[in-house]
Amino acid sequence: MTQVILFNLLNGLIVGAFYALMALGLSLILNLSGVINFAHGGFLALGAYLAYSLMPTIGFWGALLLAPILTAFLGLAVERLLIRRLYGRDPLYSLLLTFGLAFIFQDGLRYVWGAQSVPYQIPGWLASPLSMDYFFLTGYRVFMMIVVALAVAGLFLVLGYTRLGMRIRAGTLDLDTVSVLGVNVRVLRNLNFGLGIYLAGLAGVLAAGMLGLSPTIGDQLIMPSFVAIIVGGLGSLPGTLVGGLLIGVAAGMTTVFFPTATEAVIYVMMALVLIVKPSGLFGDEGRLR
Amino acid sequence: MTTLKVEGLNTFYGKSHILHDVGLEVREGEIVALLGRNGAGKTTTLRSIVGLTPARSGSVHIFDTATTDFPSYRIAALGVGYVPEGRRVFPNLTVEENLLVPLERPGPWTLKRVYELFPRLAERKSNKGQQLSGGEQEMLAIGRALLLNPKLLLLDEPSQGLAPLIVRSVFEVVASMRAEGISVLLVEQNVRAAVEIADRVYVLDNGRVVHEGAAAAFAADEERVRELAGAKADAFDEFD
Numbered sequence: 356m357t358q359v360i361l362f363n364l365l366n367g368l369i370v371g372a373f374y375a376l377m378a379l380g381l382s383l384i385l386n387l388s389g390v391i392n393f394a395h396g397g398f399l400a401l402g403a404y405l406a407y408s409l410m411p412t413i414g415f416w417g418a419l420l421l422a423p424i425l426t427a428f429l430g431l432a433v434e435r436l437l438i439r440r441l442y443g444r445d446p447l448y449s450l451l452l453t454f455g456l457a458f459i460f461q462d463g464l465r466y467v468w469g470a471q472s473v474p475y476q477i478p479g480w481l482a483s484p485l486s487m488d489y490f491f492l493t494g495y496r497v498f499m500m501i502v503v504a505l506a507v508a509g510l511f512l513v514l515g516y517t518r519l520g521m522r523i524r525a526g527t528l529d530l531d532t533v534s535v536l537g538v539n540v541r542v543l544r545n546l547n548f549g550l551g552i553y554l555a556g557l558a559g560v561l562a563a564g565m566l567g568l569s570p571t572i573g574d575q576l577i578m579p580s581f582v583a584i585i586v587g588g589l590g591s592l593p594g595t596l597v598g599g600l601l602i603g604v605a606a607g608m609t610t611v612f613f614p615t616a617t618e619a620v621i622y623v624m625m626a627l628v629l630i631v632k633p634s635g636l637f638g639d640e641g642r643l644r
Numbered sequence: 645m646t647t648l649k650v651e652g653l654n655t656f657y658g659k660s661h662i663l664h665d666v667g668l669e670v671r672e673g674e675i676v677a678l679l680g681r682n683g684a685g686k687t688t689t690l691r692s693i694v695g696l697t698p699a700r701s702g703s704v705h706i707f708d709t710a711t712t713d714f715p716s717y718r719i720a721a722l723g724v725g726y727v728p729e730g731r732r733v734f735p736n737l738t739v740e741e742n743l744l745v746p747l748e749r750p751g752p753w754t755l756k757r758v759y760e761l762f763p764r765l766a767e768r769k770s771n772k773g774q775q776l777s778g779g780e781q782e783m784l785a786i787g788r789a790l791l792l793n794p795k796l797l798l799l800d801e802p803s804q805g806l807a808p809l810i811v812r813s814v815f816e817v818v819a820s821m822r823a824e825g826i827s828v829l830l831v832e833q834n835v836r837a838a839v840e841i842a843d844r845v846y847v848l849d850n851g852r853v854v855h856e857g858a859a860a861a862f863a864a865d866e867e868r869v870r871e872l873a874g875a876k877a878d879a880f881d882e883f884d
């Protein structure tokens with residue numbers, strides 16, 4: 356029994372880490388630009404497929420490094436060419452745009468890489484268990500946790516200690532004032548979008564090694580990521596991080612005791628949070644921008 | 645070279661026509677006061693100049709550049725500092741982080757110099773913006789604008805809600821901008837304090853410029869000052 360609990364706890368933590376990585380990117384974009392990016396899952400899938408295609412030439416490590424960066428560049432272009440035009444308009448417009456983009460992504464991926472899942476290889480030594488008693492504790496799982504932790508730490512360092520990060524945080528509450536201080540807010544929003552997409556791409560590269568890779572890989576992650584944001588509290592990135600881990604673990608533990616409720620539990624959690632503390636665990640006002 | 649020249653500005657909020665053919669000028673090294681009652685359109689004028697509420701017609705020239713259609717950040721990057729109404733300090737950032745947000749234009753103003761000008765900010769540099777008193781927020785908003793190394797500074801009611809003693813020191817800082825080679829456009833309800841440091845004044849009423857002239861002559865016209873200063877005149881005697 357301990358084994359089963361530990362197994363699902365670890366699973367939950369890892370899945371939660373993916374939710375968190377996705378949700379942090381979604382939050383960055385939502386907070387600074389007021390855009391709910393439904394195409395986030397598409398970017399995640401693209402990151403994974405790019406890694407898949409790059410691996411034969413530059414290997415797993417090269418792909419891990421390069422695929423998220425390439426994905427981020429595509430994010431910069433999408434923001435620059437499409438999303439930027441809708442800032443300041445009714446949020447419905449950007450919602451429709453990103454919703455449409457999500458479909459375009461999925462069909463584009465199908466077109467290029469096929470609808471079936473593809474074999475996604477991780478280095479053999481990473482795939483083997485670290486211990487006989489805890490067979491599920493593979494090197495890859497530990498490795499994923501480390502990479503996610505590094506990415507999250509890196510994100511918080513950038514936001515906390517660089518001018519770029521300070522401007523992003525300032526702009527989250529008052530972009531006009533950031534602009535009158537001479538900061539090019541178009542570039543700021545563009546970079547911020549790219550940063551969010553980088554996290555999605557990275558999540559994709561990692562997740563494909565665990566969940567397998569098909570064009571719909573983003574689908575199973577995006578709704579829980581929105582839930583993570585709401586549970587953690589709109590506008591709070593630490594909240595988003597905690598929210599992601601929390602619902603991941605909750606879903607993992609539910610698998611042990613009520614397997615049939617696994618899918619539902621995160622929505623139940625969301626409902627509970629909304630009833631008890633509508634602004635989310637860390638949010639102070641539930642404000643959108 | 646003109647520092648700031650505004651001509652025939654018409655600005656709207658949705659359908660309501662707020663500014664009617666507003667024109668004004670700030671010459672190099674001048675401190676110009678823009679006065680007027682509540683709702684006269686002072687803030688709207690500044691917002692139109694810095695591109696936050698662009699005018700529907702008319703023109704703005706800053707340092708001989710036509711900035712009428714520029715986005716705010718491009719106007720600021722020319723060397724225009726703006727201290728908005730209500731300060732708009734970033735509440736979620738520390739004092740020091742607030743000071744690191746502005747574009748780094750080269751010039752004499754550094755973090756160190758701002759802390760020398762406002763030692764209080766140095767003491768509170770790790771406090772969040774939301775923890776500051778009104779006076780500290782004003783200092784922070786001015787210091788933040790100075791770190792852009794502006795050649796033109798626009799201030800919207802810096803004395804609002806401050807105790808008389810603090811108002812005095814804020815005005816001393818504004819007056820000292822002259823020696824820094826910074827031209828100033830100062831919006832104030834505190835008429836007496838403003839005319840004391842200004843070279844020239846404009847008076848707005850209902851979105852129109854109804855008076856323009858030398859500050860000294862305006863200050864001497866007690867009736868006019870009292871009319872504009874209204875109930876604030878008495879409160880302000882403490883400053884003299």
Ligand SMILES: Nc1ncnc2c1ncn2[C@@H]1O[C@H](COP(=O)(O)OP(=O)(O)OP(=O)(O)O)[C@@H](O)[C@H]1O
Nearest residue numbers: 657660662680681682683684685686687688689833
């Ligand atoms: N965002 C807005 N939407 C619609 N009307 C506005 C808006 N902001 C200001 N107004 C109106 O425009 C007019 C001018 O306002 P403005 O803030 O420029 O005046 P002000 O001279 O700065 O006044 P105060 O001394 O109270 O700051 C007022 O009638 C005000 O009600």
Ligand SMILES: [Mg+2]
Nearest residue numbers: 686687688729
């Ligand atoms: Mg005003």
